[in-house]
Amino acid sequence: MTLPSTRDWLFSLKTFTASMLALYIALRLELPRPYWAMATVYIVSNPFVGATRSKALYRALGTMLGASAAVLFVPPFVESPYLFSFVVALWTGTLLYLAISDRTARSYVFMLAGYTLPLIALPAVTNPAGVFDLAITRTEEILLGIVCASVVGGAVFPSRLAPSLVERTDAWFRDAAFYVKETLSGRIAGQPISAARQRLAATVNQLEFLLSQLAYDHARPDILVRAHALRGRMQLLLPIVSALADPLIALLGGARARPAGLATLLADVVGWFDAPLADNDAAEREADRLRERIATLEPAAAELATWEGALLSNALWRLKQVVDVWQDCRALRILIAREKGAWRPRFRHWRLGGSARYFDRGMLIFSAGSAVGAIFVASSLWISSGWNDGAAAVSLAAVACCFFAALDEPAPQVFAFFVWTCVSVVLAGLYLFVILPNVHDFAMLVVMFSVPFLIVGTLIPRPQFNLATMLVAVNTASFISIQSAYEANFLTFLNSNLAGPAGLLFAFIWTRMTRPFGAELAAARLMRSSWQDVVLSTATPPDGDQRNLAARMLDRLMQLIPRLAATDDHRHPSIESFRDLRVAFNALDLTRARRRTGDDVSASIDTVLDGVRDHYNRCVARRERQPVPASLQTAIDAALARVSTANGGGDEPLAEGQPAPAASLPARPLRDALHALVGIRLSLFPQTSGVTGPAQEAAA
Template sequence: MTYPSWRDWLFSVKTFAASMLALYIALIFQLPRPYWAMASVYIVSNPFVGATRSKALYRALGTALGATAAITLVPPFVETPLLFSVIVALWTGTMLYLAISDRTARSYVFMLAGYTMPLIALPTVTDPTTIFDVAIARTQEITLGIICASVVGSAILPSRLAPTLIERADAWFRDAAFYGRETLSGTIAGKAISACRQRMASTVNQLEFLLSQLSYDHTHPEILSRAQNLRGRMQLFLPMISALADPLIALRRDLHTWPEGLDALLADAAKWFDAPLPTRAAEIHDDAGDPVAESLRARVAALQPPHDALTSWEGALLSNALWRLGQVIDVWQDCRTLRALIAHETGTWRPRYRHWRLGGTERFYDRGLMLFSCLVPMGAILVACWLWVSSGWHDGAGAVTLAAVACCFFAALDDPAPLVFRFFVATAASAVFAGLYLFVVLPKVHDFAMLVLLFAGPFILIGTLIPRPQFNMVTMLVAVNTATFISIQSAYEADFFVFLNSNIAGISGLLFAYVWTRVTRPFGAEFAAKRLLRSSWTDVALSASAGRIADQRDLASRMVDRLMQLIPRLAASDEHRHPSIESFRDLRIALNALDLRRSRRKLNGDMPAVIDRVLAGVSDHYTRCAQTSERQSAPPALLATIDDALHRVAAQGLAQEAADAARAADADAAGPAGASAQTPPPAHFTQRWLRDTQHALVGLRLSLYPALVGQRPGSEPTGANG
């Protein structure tokens, strides 16, 4: 374990100072529970001022919303305890569902509203006439802590989020460079590759939440826009580089066809992945460009096979590999430029990678699993309330409220039980710590200055661990619960039996929450991964179906987002048929199907009907996968359909080239007058769509039948299909 850095110490000292300021003001104004102000500081504080501000604002809004709900619902339903329990559970579950549905910092509003309502309402059911005063007091105490945390964090050596964004991006660049080098060398499996893939996906997911806090960090809107563009291209890099691996492996390993110059091109591209980022302002302007990227593009174009070579499987594979390599170069250059622009806050940017898939905003949500995740806390509240009412336990409200808080905190996780147990352990430790302070230390305290001195040592020490992800939850809970359990008032009051009963109630509630969660959610990441896979197969079938798609960009965005959620849930492995590799192929099949749907409208003759047959076969295959919830082998008939389509595209390309050559010869013979009277030849337009169609068909064949990449289209099968 490394020792805390000076930034950790600074954060801890600032947080402690803000908590003491909040406690002092609360004592001056004689708020009923001043320790809530102190505890709120530790809840909202973050090493970065933008995160603290966003959390503070959303916690204040959530607290106000929860308090309003408590004031509204307690008086009319307090005489019917079981009905009131149902209403509390419904409120908490609804707010929790809204929180899980929002993957930005704004979700905190709903999370706080969800568990603040029972936190305020349940202790007042024995005396409902106090609900308004209690709600107002809790709101004042929490708001005071929020304001103190925000002011101190912003005024004293504030730390910005932008450097953290750069650090996260740099970690992704290191992983992406390694992943790119390995892919270009033909390596797509292995534990190192698999772990790298998981880290890259996790980084992309974390950036979504981080970017939602940047606007509270006084970040310029243009920098925020560039950061969002950078994250979007980070998402695309993994699927693109994995798509490049298939044709390269097929050419090198299965067909033993390797054109001269391709090795050098791939080696130079791999070196470029490791090249330092632009540092001078002149290097990150559009007019400066990237000479290495431009050179790589020129070499890609020079290696492109002629039209007549595309009739062979080797030529089609080479064309597909070079086309995908060009896309990877464009996306990597965009990522490099955007990273430099964000770091230096200067320069201009014009995207190199432009595609119809960009611009989608839809995200994937497993609504069924989300609903179940919300039903679990609702059930916990109902059962805990029933036990409380049935037993007549005076302090039972504390057990219900902490059970609700614990279940809500971790509802979005695949396996929340371990963290609920850590919550329980941290709370038990806090109770012991608070007891020592309350009955051994505080009796010797005679003024606020001495209280600050006695609190400073342990709270500052604990605070240094809060910025560390592996200790964040436990140390934050210890600080918050200790402040709450000590229950500091303007005058010393300590009753051992009251302290014991109230803490036993809270700890019992957390133990119940752990047992309830363990019983009701025995499954973990594997279950969530299976649901993601089945949903992915449904979308692949949709992408290849004849049905209308409202927005293809949103469909593509949803599938990429789902893939980024799936990869971190899969264990690192060295298998060549690892689910993450298969899932990349599923995504490529969907995107190739969407490309075919777009290109078929530009083609004539019998090509649209041929493409329709291919798409229908793909849709039927993935519909079967989704219906059986198992990955099925692609049928041989679909392979024959794809091969037939490839032959027809190649033949039409040659016919179009011959027709264009004949038209050009006739125009030359007719002279300038005859040439001006003829319609301009559509050679470039038609050949472009034919080549795009061929790329999509090759991509489908490679992804659906990875074991048959060495088998040329139309030949008899020599092995098992994919």
């Protein structure tokens, strides 16, 4: 482990200062639980101002909403404990569903509102008349912590989020350059490539949440627009490069003669990808030269009637797209870093502009339902036991179930929550009974807190330590229960503070019982859903629906790739998932092209689309990938021949290496249809399309 950096120490010092300020003000105001103000600072603080502000705002809104619900629900239901437990569980589950259905920072509002209700309402059942005062003081304590964290974080050496965005994208650029260079060399399988593919998808997924916080960083509107455009281009690069791989492998592998000039062009593209990101003017000029060279290699209309000509045209078309997307990514990254300049997009496609996202609603409902069941069962056990302090057990069980509901395998994280909460109990006991009896004023209290909290604070910014260190800081502050006068009873301390670990242990057992499955089930559901969308892509929805369908499929693929990490090295399921996406995108291109072609061509395209639809319907019905029927390959070859001879000439299928007579392709729709048909053939029949070779046999 590397030692904390200067930035880590600065963040820790700022957070500790804000927490002590909040604690001091809460003690002076004689708030009933001043330690909640201190704990809130550690909950909302982030090394970046924008992230702290967004979390602070959403925590305030969520707390007020949950507190209002407590005031609303406690008086009418407190006399019916089991009904009251069900109301609390249902509220928490409903808000949890809304939270995990939103992948932006705004989800924190619903998350907080969900578990704030049990935190306030359950301790109030013994004194329902005081629930309003409890809700008010809880809100005041949390708002005080939020204000202190925001003021100190924004006034003392504030760290902006935009530079961090550039740092993260630079890591993505390095992985993307490696991935593209390997693909252009004909390698699409292997552990390094698989790992790069997973990191690329993970970075794109993380940026979605990060960009939702950028607006709170005082970023200009044009920077926000460019940041979202950059993420969109980053998301597109993976499937476009994947689509380029198949025709390149078919052209460069095997015994067939390689097209003249293609290998040199690919080598120059590889060199261009290695160009420094800062030297954008030279890169722009080189990109223009590469596009000109791509155009000069484009086969003539007569050559497109051969399989080799169609392959070359498809490869060059995809290569130009890769160049365009990479140039856009470079330009956007530089504009964001410099915060000035104009951008003219190079990559333009009808699929751009979709805003749909994919959510597995079934799994989301199940996750929220599991939390509802945990809260109700825990509440029932508490009621039947008669344990006065059992409300804390139910509250922390609710918090744990909410925190990790979006994970495929939440049980390990819930258990970590339990372990670090136990550590906090021990640390709080050490402070309460050994250290605090010797503290006589607030200055000495600050000194006693400084060493452990400053050390813990340096680890909070690190993702691998964030959960553990935040829990230690927050729970230790809460379990000590600092008041204006020292008061400690060992039995009372044990009775109240062991309730939390007991609730977390119950949450772990419950989660292990109700959610024993992991990423494999989630991946299988995502795969089946992608097959269903391939079926939809063979229809002819309006243009806006097509864009949203494409955006949803791409978003789902970014979710699927990290989940396939465990099996990707030996079974290559992500490669198959990319092929499914390419089939869908090419089917969408076909549905658009067929509107502008003749009746004969449209009929042959419809036959292909019907075959694709039937194949994927079989996969959905049998819940596993099925062999592609040979009749579909025949239909694709017939459609290729029909497209290539659309202006007259024979009706023989276009077979690999066999020319079709009287070929000419002057019309753009026919060329688009040709590229889409070649893409579908390469995706569904890689073995018979020349895609497999010595380096690709495992991947096929």
